[in-house]
Amino acid sequence: MAKKRIYEIAKELGIENKVVVNKANELGFDVKNHMSSLEDSQVSQLKGTFNNPTPVKKPAKTDKKGGKIKISVTSIRKNEKNQDDSKKERDNGHNRNRRSNRSRSRQDQARQETTSKQVPKSPKPAAQDLLKQLKQKQRVDQSTMTQPAAETRKLDNEDKQTPKSSEQTKPSQHTVKQVAKTETGSATVSGPKIIKPSPARMKSSPEVAPVSKVEMAKTNGGPEPVKEDKRRGNGHNTRNFGKPGRKGSNQNFGGNNNYAKHQDKRKNKNKKRQFDPIPKKQPTQRKERPLPDALVYEVGMNAQDLGKLLHREPAEIVKKLFMLGVMTNQNQSLDKDAIELVAAEYGIDAQEKVHEDISDIDSMYDKLMDESKQSKHQVKRPPVVTIMGHVDHGKTTLLDRLRHTHVSAHEAGGITQKIGAYQVRIDDKPITFLDTPGHAAFSNMRERGAEVTDIVILVVAADDGVMPQTIEAIDHAKSAKVPIIVAINKMDAPGANPAHVTEQLMKYNLIPENYGGETIFVNISAKTGENVDELLQMILLQADVMELKADPTQKAIGTVIEAHLSRGRGPVADLLVQQGTLHTGDPIVVGNRFGRVRVMTNDRGRQVEKATPSMPVEITGLNDVPESADKIVVFDDEKTARSVGEQRAQAALQHARENVQHVTLDNLFDTMKKENMKEVGVVLKADVQGSAEALQQSLEKIEVEGVRVNIIHAGVGAVNESDVTLAAASNAFIIGFNVRPTATARSQAEADGVDIRLYSIIYKAIDDVKAAMQGMLEPTYEDKVVGNLTVRETWKVSKVGTIAGAFVDNGYVSRDSEVNLIRDGVVVYTGQVASLKRFKDDVKIVKQGFDCGLTIEGYNDIKVGDELEAVEQQEVKPK
């Protein structure tokens, strides 16, 4: 048999180590401390010296006050814990607890020694009674136990009867513990106090509940009862509970019953986990959603983005890319090739999503226009007509006639609201006329990208024929590829010669049908209304040929014809709906403005709820006045419309700032006042250094009302691009003295709006700058020959004088022109044009290739063959 150490013997005897050591020494054994070991025979001898060979029952504690002895289960458990944990304590080195145990043992022993002298070695009657009660209760509990639990209990008791060391018997840790508890429990029953043996406490007491609920449940084969760990954290330091190696200082191993309970619970819990009959819930299998038909991607997406689109895990995408030779992680942006590889790997198409700039309403307009042209919902729409022609040929008269006869005649009360366009009805078919005659309006609209006109009506006066502006109108219409209907007007006039006009027009490739051409000619009188209906019919015919269609189902797009600010109604825009249908309340962006269609009025002044294609309407509800030719696009919501409008307005403002007008000598005075300038910037270039310096000194001396000249740069040589760039950036102008700008500098200056002034006399430059700063710079004018004429005929008319019948060889002559009369190469006379006529009508201007009749103020000696130079004064900038 192995040797036994003193402390083991002491433990068995329930005596303090020191006492045993002393006794061993008394017996002559070689014992130094509690760690000293003894032979088996020595142990028996030593044990024999103690009167009580069985473990000593400690005397019950006497209550100081009443002398009443209380035995608590807690105390019992504390003691058994002391016993049970002593080994653990050794290992764990919890000296503090050990010290406390030792001191407690010392006290107990001292008490025992005293008590052994005074009282018999048995528990006090009161304590015995209590124990009895306790045991009785336990028996009751035991009898109520389930059969398997009782069996377990029985087994346990059997174990108790055949005590074994914990090392030898290890059927299960729990059982060992229970056995240990049972052994020590009987020895240390007389422990400290407990007030009330609660069932919970009894449960963990070795005598009361050797079998835990867990075990009971296990034996039953049923599921473990729900753990009653409700008190967890109640009065405990829950942080450190049950964490081996992290025992907090507040954990009292020696006497903390709660800790023991907790340990039990933990063990039970672990066992429960180990033997839980309920199978663990399997992780739910993730159902894979089907792949999309196509991968609509944007360059720069990462594996996570693609995972979302493809309904796949990002890791799977990364893996796929890895297999394809693309090393990436989930967050790394992927290029087009990598994304398309992934799509191909999944066997689906890849479509790149092109980012659409919603603020680019011009592109949106074009896109919607194209879409509507492809639409299946297209229906016939009214034609949009512009009337063009030479001055005084009757455009306004025709428009007035149409408006009054064909609009007001059908509407009671006539036109109440004049808007920039109106609809005329013939046989109940509407025609939209733009109410702005002349090619200027047409070309202005075109210049801004607005092509709203379907048909041009070219008005030519039958008594005048083709005139310069007629030709211009033809050119404009042709370049816009808009078909022309010729209306030969003034058929009622005495000198009307439609055949002549037709002949003239044929030169411009406008060939009437009866001459084998395709152009429609209608002879009308805007004044009398003759054939005006026929003209309208011809417009409808032309429209039919053109198959003008639109899709009224889509969102409206249109163009502003005119806009103004109304005092009562705010910004008002006259617009033409070109495709789709515009509804009241639609959120819109118009050019750089935005809003919601508040009130919509048609060309007859009636409020309407919707406007269909080719319908001119007036709308209110915009945040500001738009410009003519601005595009209109409808948005889904007002918020987007607002943000787009604001974005566009901001961009326009930025653009305007970039194109800010630079200071020039001409605007210097105004700019100084407006911008509160303190100095005038000048870039100075001269032929020689001396001139540059002289000019610089003179200019820097100029001071007008506290404003001085600041020479930003002075140098020698031609004005070059960098001078222009510098001047543009510094809002300065350039003075060149005896130098010229280079060709590129000149064009750049024009583009940037930089003023270049060239001088060859110093004082002239200084005077000009001074005068400009004082706002007294006079513009320079120069006589310029604008046309050359040859006198072909002369008439002498009384009271009028001599009328020269002249032909304009080149350029033009106007009513404001001055003429030089040249005879045999000599300027004989210079005077103002007194009157200018074409046939019988006064005209403002006669251009190259036309005859005219003119008189010269104060000069009648005009002869056939005389040459006339038409001269006009034009403002010139020094070169």
Ligand SMILES: Nc1nc2c(ncn2[C@@H]2O[C@H](COP(=O)(O)OP(=O)(O)OP(=O)(O)O)[C@@H](O)[C@H]2O)c(=O)[nH]1
């Ligand atoms: N006899 C006659 N005179 C006409 C006819 N149509 C217009 N006129 C006259 O021609 C002149 C000019 O007519 P407008 O309608 O002002 O001509 P316009 O082309 O609009 O002229 P601008 O506005 O200057 O471009 C006016 O005196 C009209 O009365 C017509 O059919 N017969």
